[in-house]
Amino acid sequence: MSVQPGWYVDPADTETRRYWDGEGWLGAPIPVDATPPDGPPPAEPPPAPVTPAAPATDQPVSTAPGWPPHSGPASQPGHGPVGAGGGPQAGPPGWTPQGVPPGWGPQAGPPGWTPQGGPPGWTPQGVPPGWLGRPPEPRPHGLRLAGYGRRLVARLIDFGLVFALNVLVNGWFVWRWLDELMPYWREAFRRGLEGNTSTEGMPPISEQTGLLQVVIVVIATALWLAYEVPAMAANGQTIGKRLMRIKAVPIAADQPLGFGRALTRWTTLGLPTLLWYCAGLGLLLQLVDSLSPLFDHPLRRALHDKRAQTVVVEVPDTAASPAPDDHPQPSGDTP
Numbered sequence: 001m002s003v004q005p006g007w008y009v010d011p012a013d014t015e016t017r018r019y020w021d022g023e024g025w026l027g028a029p030i031p032v033d034a035t036p037p038d039g040p041p042p043a044e045p046p047p048a049p050v051t052p053a054a055p056a057t058d059q060p061v062s063t064a065p066g067w068p069p070h071s072g073p074a075s076q077p078g079h080g081p082v083g084a085g086g087g088p089q090a091g092p093p094g095w096t097p098q099g100v101p102p103g104w105g106p107q108a109g110p111p112g113w114t115p116q117g118g119p120p121g122w123t124p125q126g127v128p129p130g131w132l133g134r135p136p137e138p139r140p141h142g143l144r145l146a147g148y149g150r151r152l153v154a155r156l157i158d159f160g161l162v163f164a165l166n167v168l169v170n171g172w173f174v175w176r177w178l179d180e181l182m183p184y185w186r187e188a189f190r191r192g193l194e195g196n197t198s199t200e201g202m203p204p205i206s207e208q209t210g211l212l213q214v215v216i217v218v219i220a221t222a223l224w225l226a227y228e229v230p231a232m233a234a235n236g237q238t239i240g241k242r243l244m245r246i247k248a249v250p251i252a253a254d255q256p257l258g259f260g261r262a263l264t265r266w267t268t269l270g271l272p273t274l275l276w277y278c279a280g281l282g283l284l285l286q287l288v289d290s291l292s293p294l295f296d297h298p299l300r301r302a303l304h305d306k307r308a309q310t311v312v313v314e315v316p317d318t319a320a321s322p323a324p325d326d327h328p329q330p331s332g333d334t335p
Contacts, residue, residue: 003020003022004022005019005020005021005022005040006019006020007019007020007030007036008020009032010025010029013029014032015031015032016029016030016031016032017029017030017031017032017034017036018030019036019040019041021040026040026041027040027041027042028041137298138298138299140249140251140254140299140311140313141249141253141254141313143249143254143313143314143315143316144313144314145299145300145311145312145313145314146244146246146300146312146313146314148293148294148300150244150245150246150314151244151246151293151312152290153240153244154238154240154241154243154244154246155240155290156240157239157240157243157244158227158228158238158239158240158241161227161239161240162220162223162224162227165223165227166219166220166223169219169223170216170219170220170223173212173215173216173219174216176212177209177212177213177216180205180206180208180209180212181205181209183203184202184203184204184205187202187203188202213277214277217273217274217276217277218274220273221270221271221273221274224266224270224273225266225270228262228266228270229259229262229263229266230259230262232248232257232262232265232266233256233257233258233259233261233262233263234256235247235256236248236249236256236257236310237315245314245315245317246312246313246314246315247312247313247315248265248305248310248311248312248313249310249311249313250309250310250311251299251309251310251311252309257308257310261308261309261310262308264307264308265304265305265307265308265310266304267304268289268303268304268307268308269286269289269290269302269303269304272285272286273286288303289302289303289304290302293305299311300312
């Protein structure tokens with residue numbers, strides 16, 4: 001819809017009026033409270049050419065249909081195209097340059113916009129400058145974190161050794177427990193083969209069977225405690241960890257765990273052994289603890305590591321580095 005010719009308040013300066021001829025502004029502005037003439041203002045003589053002190057960058061601006069573009073210094077946000085003499089020249093009331101949303105600046109995007117990628121020197125939060133890819137793996141006390149494979153093999157070695165101790169110390173109690181249960185299981189197996197589901201006449205299970213089960217579990221827990229806690233307190237290594245060249249160290253300092261920290265670490269994983277006879281609840285808790293390093297990032301700590309504030313690292317191979325020579329020979333290149 002075109003705007004009818006007439007005198008209108010200048011959008012660039014609301015204190016003045018200018019004449020709009022349907023295609024552009026004509027003549028000089030007059031005060032807004034002055035009485036405008038009935039028709040268009042008289043034509044003004046063209047201004048004398050002025051040589052600019054420095055070349056200005058011309059910027060084309062989209063205009064209304066039929067309105068010729070003007071060039072000059074960059075316009076200010078909220079004004080129309082630039083007219084002769086460098087002053088802003090606005091369009092009719094409510095008009096905005098074609099293709100430019102209201103409120104946009106002359107050469108930038110909407111308010112608050114920054115170039116893609118951020119300002120110069122910007123890096124994403126948490127990523128060091130110049131780093132491409134994921135952050136480097138942490139090295140507690142300068143040592144590499146132990147992989148889950150090494151930790152699992154070390155734990156299986158320790159379980160094998162603790163099982164051997166149980167065979168020696170706990171074997172008699174296990175034999176007595178099985179001897180108490182065998183009559184019941186033999187009869188249940190025979191009836192199962194015959195398809196007999198009756199429970200009448202089954203050999204009773206004595207109270208001594210339950211007592212033997214508690215004794216076996218307590219002895220197994222005590223043997224595991226005696227095997228692991230003193231060794232971990234001394235140097236952070238059991239036999240399995242020593243063979244796999246890993247050890248547990250406090251997060252705060254590279255030093256021995258001490259008895260208190262080693263005991264705290266063991267109780268999270270070893271103490272649930274006492275709940276094995278409760279429908280395998282203790283075994284379930286130990287399984288969750290053993291798998292927890294797979295889901296902890298970036299330090300790969302198990303639940304017992306978190307409770308004791310420890311981390312498992314690889315032991316550097318000192319044998320690979322040559323021993324210092326007590327009597328070094330001078331180099332042939334040295335005078």
